[in-house]
Amino acid sequence: MASPDKYNYLPKAAELLKSADSRDPGARLKSYKRYLQAGLDALVKQFQKGTRINQLLKARSALLDHILISSWQQFQVNGHSALVAVGGYGREELQPYSDLDILVLLNEDSSSEHTQELEAWLAFLWDIGLEVGHSVRTVSQCEELSRTEISVATNLIESRFLCGENVLFKDLLRVIKSDTFWPSEEFFQAKVSEQRVRHAKFKDTSFNLEPNIKSNPGGLRDLQVMQWITLKHFKTSSLHDLIVHGIFTRREYKSLINHQQYLNRVRFALHVLCDKREDRLLFEHQKKVAEWLGYEDDSHKLAVEHMMQRYYRAVMSIRNLNELFIQVFEQEHLRSDERQQVIDLDDDFYIYKGRIGANDPDLFYKKPHCLIKIFRHISLHPEINEIEARTLRIIRSSQQIINEQYRKDPINISFFKEFLSTKQLTSRGFALMKRTNVLGSLIPLFAKIEGQMQFDLFHAYTVDEHTLFLLRHIIRYNRAEFQQEFPLCSKIMKTLVDPTPLYLAAIFHDIGKGRGGDHSELGAVDALDYAQGIGLEPHICELISWLVKNHLIMSLVAQRKDISDPDVIETFGKQIPSILHLELLYVLTVSDIRATNPTLWNSWKESLLKELFLATKQYLTQSTPRANQSEMVQDTRQQVLEQFGKVGDSIEPIRELLDELGDEYLLRYHPEQIIWQTEQLMSQPELPYVAIKNHRSQAGTEVFIAIEDQRDLFAAITAVLSQNHLNIQAATLYTSPKGLCLDTFIVLDEQGHPLSYERRIQEIQDNLIEGLSDLDHRKLDVSRAVPSRLKHFNVKTRIAFSYDENSNLTTLEITALDRPALLAKLGQAFMECELKVHSAKIVTLGERVEDTFTLSRRDNQPLKDKADLKQVKQKILEAIAS
Structure with a gap:
């Protein structure tokens, strides 16, 4: 045990002994608390001075050693027992608020004689502010439990004696060090299996934007796995000894320690900063941590983005070294009886145990193009899980050959173009090319976005990891077993002769981020330069650049525009040069949204994109001019009447109802919606009337409300829907010439799914009818707490008005910080300004919303007066701020 006095910046141990000698329990408690706090304050000061973190973690352990030993003796717990530090405390790596793992080791003949003292002592430790994880066992109990519980065994191999009966600890050591106690190979397999399960919980990515420093792939736990295996097999806790055993080179070891110290x-x-044990680097903490570590904003990046980029590069390096360690250890230090056949891929490469290896250690110097060729093999062989350790090391040591001359060499270019033109069966080729830094070497601009994060709730991963997820989705469409997931994407990929444009568009679509300016514009220029540089045909170069420049437009149109409006389809279609452009844009858009954040994709977005794709494809392939409005009205009317005629109903009442509702109604809704709504209205319902069913796409729930026109309907309906915890995706609102309001809202539940339970649907239906039956006395307030994580983001509210000549209405676009019941609050603002809402499109992008409304005054006239617009803007700002 190291004395705390060894660290001269810690409070003196003698002071604790003196002050804690009091018989007054209250005074003793206060003195220990003061000592503990003084120790933490001293460590914080040393941290800010730049003292090495390893020393601070040991100093924290030494401080707690003295507290535990002193209090153990004062509470007289030491009869026939030993106090042992285990786990992180055992290896003297204690963070300020880490759990304190201890083992109270009892004599085999121990009675409950000292139980009372032990319980009082443990309560005292909690009272002074320590989180103690304790176990009380005999040596035989430790042995029995550890043989079945790998976590217990792992804790015990890091045991460190503190005080009490040393002979008991020596007995424990004899058990731990015996040959039968978790033989090295069993221990190795158990820890590797445990690690795989942990990685799977984090979706096998190191690049979550709110990572767990300890448990994420590449986090401190991965490093500890290496420490445990080293300790068990080589009987040393020093990773430096791995150099001697040939597992790491000196450079690899230094890299590992450097990243460990950073984490x-x-x-x-x-x-x-959290004043508690917290290992999740949540958004609400990241800015403060970055500031504390001395990072500063610059013209292109926030301080927090600089810090997180350094973090991601650290975890990527630790993960790579962890995998290298596991492979080398398994191949060179374990005697496995497993025999598998070596599969020769060609003269240069083979597969063994799911790993690809190079036949010649000098292969990449003799045949530089093989640095690319290996990844094509990986992309075509799903059975290849990773690169053999020796070959992996050769790749890393050969990377300096990928320079400007290498990138311009026709042979190397030819092999990279072959890789890009291959319909890959696994995304592992791209993933390993990126993780070995070969992708960043081949495309230097890509290296600049590695580890780059964006401080928002919209993007769940770093830019480079998002790009890999995007490629993974695209490549998945190539696999026959996944064709039913996204049939349209799979069909497009099946007919695609050369996937090069799609792969390169995916790589370059976000490559302009972090440089200021429009990343789509910057990326389009970069993509064009690169494609031309590797000699792709001019029309392919233009296609790639176009995809990068326009990779956001399909999503924007689908989510913000009324895609049932032929004018919208025509405007969008005029931006699409060909069917091929449309198909690749569709695949890229679907994959991009899915790869951005798992919570963003929902059935409603899927249906909107598909509907936009099909409508635009029809527009691009039509040979006759688009029908005018009167023809469209007549066509819709005919479809509705024919449908009712098929079931034998008299069509005359339907004809009269459609005349009463007016031509604008027939333009506003899809024929299938009109048929359903008229069915409801013909049943002579009592108003207000509410009907709920799945949308025709099966991707959202359609809430249809028929009610007599009156003031502030939109505010009332949105309030009720919000009170029922529904997320509104879109709204279409129509008032007939005779004052009948027919309003339709598309909603999803809080998990982003259509409603599926009849009882829940009936409850919402009843609540709407009750809420709309007496609007004069209806409470429109919606009380839903703002999630704490939203409070740490600054989204500038933007409000823009424009005049739509086609509809003679005012379009309002709002960008603001998302919060519960925002739409209901906006509805109240419209109510106070005496505005009428005709339609709404709701887009939520992480912490930000971008909503679009078509509005008019009560008399259906657009808002044009500047004073009126200024007043509306002020009311909206007040509503958003409330």
């Missing part, structure tokens, strides 16, 4: 510094700062 420990981030974790130390996080604990102190």
